[in-house]
Amino acid sequence: MAAGCAPPKLQEFILTEKLGSGSYATVYKAYRKVNNREVVAIKCVSKKSLNKASVENLLTEIEILKTVKHPHIVQLKDFQWDGENIYLIMEYCAGGDLSHFIRSRRALPERVARRFLQQLASALQYLHQRNISHLDLKPQNVLLSSRTCPHLKLADFGFAQHMSPWDEKHVLRGSPLYMAPEMVCQQQYDARVDLWSVGVILYEALFGQPPFASKSFTELESKIRSNKAVETALVVEAVKKDEFGDYSGALSLYCRSLEYFVPALHYELDCRRKTAIRTKVAQYIARAEELKALVAQGNQANFEQAKSARVLLKEMSQDKPQLLAALEMGSAAIAQEEQGDDSAETLQLYQQSLGELLLMLTAEPQGRRRVMLHAEIKNLMSRAEYLKEQLKMRENQKEAASMDQDLFSESVKSSCLLQ
Template structure:
């Protein structure tokens, strides 16, 4: 069997074909003067290109000239000869998300979250440039693997358009299975079509198939025209945050679909703590503040600041591919965790003594560490906090749901004292879900002031508790990995 001859491209040596489209073929290649510089070259046959295809190609090249982001495939160069246009791209060595899903059958929720977080960071960048991709699907989401860390990158901007949230279009663009209903039905549409596509991708990641999987285009179109409800597969289990995002993305009516701002702010994605350079800087700044508060004996403030920094540091740690950097960061994080745990244990000891009325023992080392927390917090004496809470409970009786929500928050604090962090976090969330909307409607006055203080306190407690749970997950994962390595060595 003869080996197909690869085309000749000036300045590059083509190694193998890695993809193909209607008018283009993609090859893995390297520069002739630098064999370490592996790239992907898209070779587009100019002969027979329609006017619309030429326009799409020009748009793609113009967009890739200006779009520079960690989660968008980078265009290194482009040039042409009599027959072909060549686009030199960054090479993604781990294939695409479609192949990855097929290989795994379906993805664990935490893996899905990581890929969606990276995709949403790129989409946020595109929205800031008024760019709508128009063809988001797993085949256009390429993967780079460094050590055990995967990085997702959006590719193929052939159908992309400059489209603000207010602009509307009519023309059909995209792949039918991932195409928003308003496009397929030839209704007016705007940039929110990308959010529907994200919903379909998310569904496929979680369950291994698209929500409207069909054998023919006619069958697919019929399901969408009928607005058939999208159901989760029987026996599937996903978190409430994950389900909420999925359901709100896959709304047939664009006006019922969540907005881009709501998408980027969604709890499941947690973009606020994504592993980015900006968030690393935030984490470092929080550590400086935590150390400063610790030195001033403002121990409760220090505890919350350490925990807040961990929310940023831990995703950065898990995403770090450089082993030396990862180990150095792990050692630093372990120091922050240790100090935060000391402050937490001290705080719990103080709260227990308040509940039981016991005096600290002279031999109790935990109590000795705790003594500054009892008298030197920067938020004022705990006695005043308790009095304020009782006053708020009295004032809250006149508003439906306020007093029950305050009681749930109080129960959360009790769980926290007992060290039951998962239940504490669940109760804090339930309480805040009711109290935060009530605060927005509350008129100025004493009750609003007290409610704001209580919500602020419980939000900090909830964030700190969540940070500790994430820290425990990280430590348990590290222990399991260590045990697995030991078993391999024994075998």
């Protein structure tokens, strides 16, 4: 179907905007002429573009979609054909695809990624219980039901196959960046290849890009086979900020990246990969400690300036006992931190102060006191975030040290057994 052509005509539907297109199909948004103008998506497959393999894929897709019914799998409502095209009338998903959703937000919060993964796992479990493998799982093939409160709908079953758990295939299917190693290395594979793709999708949701971005199959295979630990987008950005002298930003990103790398030490089973990750963790912790000293040194002048402004703000707030009390609470948190008490209790004190001050800021009229209050809130937030990062880094250091001790104990036990 040539680009720029008008949508085809169907007796029961009005086809409008193009939602997407592939090598042999174009998807349109459409309205049913009767039945309350129901909104649907219509996949138009040009008969001219079909070869023997794509005909088989299309027939399998229709057969599978007609037999499955699950809240997280896009519904095939009907299919029709004429002299030029075959039409799959599908459930319309107003939220677009997961790829666009991730790109528009750069990365997804863990709670959102967790919920989406649970929905995707539910759909896959349903399929695998019926001996169906999708074989082309990627964010572009995962649709969102709506823009406001989205839930996932697994779509595009063009490469799907009926596969029992013990079945093995060797035909190359799917998209390289999301293919399991068995496929990339052109080996026999089974239904479990879908699980690898799910892992890649989860990584992309959390970090904004797939873990093995490559320009060729050879490069992709090399990266998958490599023992080198995967660098997250957080680390790449941290290194950039570090090089440009943004030590505070780099420190924050290093601390956030450790939240992912340290748990990986626990779950990684391959000894060489575990060693590589442990080396990375040690490097990031060491650099974070160096940055901590640099940031503290750079903050000192700003903290002194803020101290003078804080005294003045308190004098201006004598007529507002609640505001004064919240400011005193913030000052108490600062005093505790400067005396070396960088504990969770000090962080909680910062957070209580900020909670009250933010409420008072909304009610504060325009004027000099509002400007100074806004500046003090920014200062307290900065200090609270810095303290939170120190607590996280200390926790990561403790966890990494604990894992090293466990590994040492296991090594000693193994040595004893060998003697």
